[in-house]
Amino acid sequence: MSDTVPKALRIVSLLPSATEVVAAIGLGSQLVGRSHECDYPPGLSAVPVVTRPRIDPAKPSRGLHRNVTKLITKALSVFEVDAERLRALRPDVILTQHQCAACAVTEDDLAAALAKWTGAAPRIVSLAPSTLKEVWASFGVIGEALDHRWAGRELAEHARERVSIIGHRAPALATRPTVVAIEWLDPPMIAGNWVPDLITAAGGTPVLATSGQHSELIALKDIAAADPEMMVLMPCGFDLARTEAEATAFLARKTIARMRTVREGRVWAADGSAYFNRPGPRLITSIEILSEILHPGAFNFGHEGSSWRRIG
Numbered sequence: 001m002s003d004t005v006p007k008a009l010r011i012v013s014l015l016p017s018a019t020e021v022v023a024a025i026g027l028g029s030q031l032v033g034r035s036h037e038c039d040y041p042p043g044l045s046a047v048p049v050v051t052r053p054r055i056d057p058a059k060p061s062r063g064l065h066r067n068v069t070k071l072i073t074k075a076l077s078v079f080e081v082d083a084e085r086l087r088a089l090r091p092d093v094i095l096t097q098h099q100c101a102a103c104a105v106t107e108d109d110l111a112a113a114l115a116k117w118t119g120a121a122p123r124i125v126s127l128a129p130s131t132l133k134e135v136w137a138s139f140g141v142i143g144e145a146l147d148h149r150w151a152g153r154e155l156a157e158h159a160r161e162r163v164s165i166i167g168h169r170a171p172a173l174a175t176r177p178t179v180v181a182i183e184w185l186d187p188p189m190i191a192g193n194w195v196p197d198l199i200t201a202a203g204g205t206p207v208l209a210t211s212g213q214h215s216e217l218i219a220l221k222d223i224a225a226a227d228p229e230m231m232v233l234m235p236c237g238f239d240l241a242r243t244e245a246e247a248t249a250f251l252a253r254k255t256i257a258r259m260r261t262v263r264e265g266r267v268w269a270a271d272g273s274a275y276f277n278r279p280g281p282r283l284i285t286s287i288e289i290l291s292e293i294l295h296p297g298a299f300n301f302g303h304e305g306s307s308w309r310r311i312g
Contacts, residue, residue, distance in 0.1 A: 009146055012091040013038060014051060014081075014105040017280030018127060021142045022095070024281050025151035033089045035079075035105055037237075040274065040282075048089060050082045051105050061186040061235065061246055079105045083113035091122045093145055098126045127279075130212045132197035135279040136160055155281065162284045163201050166291055166299070173295055179204040180228040183215045183236050183272070185250040190218050191234060195276060198283065202290035203298075204230070220255040231261050231312075232293060234272035240307065243269040247311055267312030268293050275307065 012033035013019040019038040022031060028041070035051040038044060055064065055078065086094075098107050107126050114121060125145045129135040136156040143152015179199050183191035192215040196206035207226045208218065215236075233247050247269055251262055261267060270276060270293075275286040289308050291299035 009092045010090055011093050011095070011146065012050065012086065012089060012122070013095040014110075015095055015097050015127065016040065017278040018095040018097075018142060019044070020278070020280040020282065021139055021152070021155065022146070024155050025139075025143055025146070025148050027146055027148060030146075032091060033086065048085060050086045050089070051079050051109075052082070054078055054080055057237065061184060065184065065187060079109055081105060081109055081113040083116070086113050087117065093123045093125060095125050095127070095142065095145075098128050129279050130193050130214070132163075132194045132201070132211075132283065135194055135283060138279065139281075159281065159284055163287055166203075166287055167201055169203075169298065173203050173298060176203055176205045177229040177294055178207050178226075179230045179232060179290075179294065180207050180223060180226060181209065181276075182223075182231065182233045182250075183277070184217075185233065185235055185246055188218055188220060188223060188250070189215050190223075191215055191276065194279060194283065195234075198276065198286050198290055199294075201287045202294055204290065204294045220253055224255050224259050227259070228261055229266065230294065231259075231267045232270055232290070232308075233267070233311075234270045234276040236277045237273050238271075239273050240269060240271040240309065243272065244309065244311055251312060262312055265310070265312045267310070268308055269311045270308040 008030050010032045011022060011027065011030050013022055013031060014035040016038045019034055020040055022028060023041050031047050033050045034044060034047045036049050096105055096107055096110060107124060110124065127138050129138045136159050139156040140152040143149050181191035181195050181199065183189045190208045192209045192213045196209045196211045199206040207228050233243055235243055251257060251267065256262055270289055275282050275289060288301040289303045292301060292303055293308060
């Protein structure tokens, strides 16, 4: 496939991380539709939104989890696609995912919207990276689908090089502290998939999670038994302010409050929504954030205060 584009493809992205990739390879102007969660890079406000949640995202963690679980158990979608608006946008390519029904619009969510499609159907590109290596590879997949193969590959190579710079310094560090990353607070869930890779790249040792395995619910007693040296809270879909607000109740749970890392004040809150939860270009920033947290004397990228804060 040639990188010479015969026409400007009309792109709809229903996945925030894919939207970021589209912009990073220089095709942001060709986005004609997006999901309600696609909020980066700045300037997307003029791009029509074609999805909406079926639940109230402002509810506390426990309420959100309960509502999402009910919908999924009943084989109902967590998100609704505006089929009429989507058809009116006449996309050539739709970017989506098939990894997590609770996190973003899936192929199944698109089924009804495409059922009555007239004319040439758009190409569906569905992504599901589970490791950091697969995330970087997905940049090439998106570039290939959008006739910008080399731009996608170059973006992936740039990401690898940025991570390598940090990695070259990590072996010289005196310690690689054990780290537990929390992706949901109530009920508690350990951050899996690519997050263990991020911790390793930042000079830490992930506990209770393995690279490539999906995030899983866990008992509070099991978190305490792991006795990690550090704890980083990065709830899926929560910005830094909301993470800090909901962290108070989580850290006050007796089992958690008695943990050494909590008693000694080694707990941090991070912006999971913008960084850790999105398998896109800003995972590079996620590694920088973790590097600052784990090794403050060795790394300083300037993210403290805006992307993470110490809360314990």
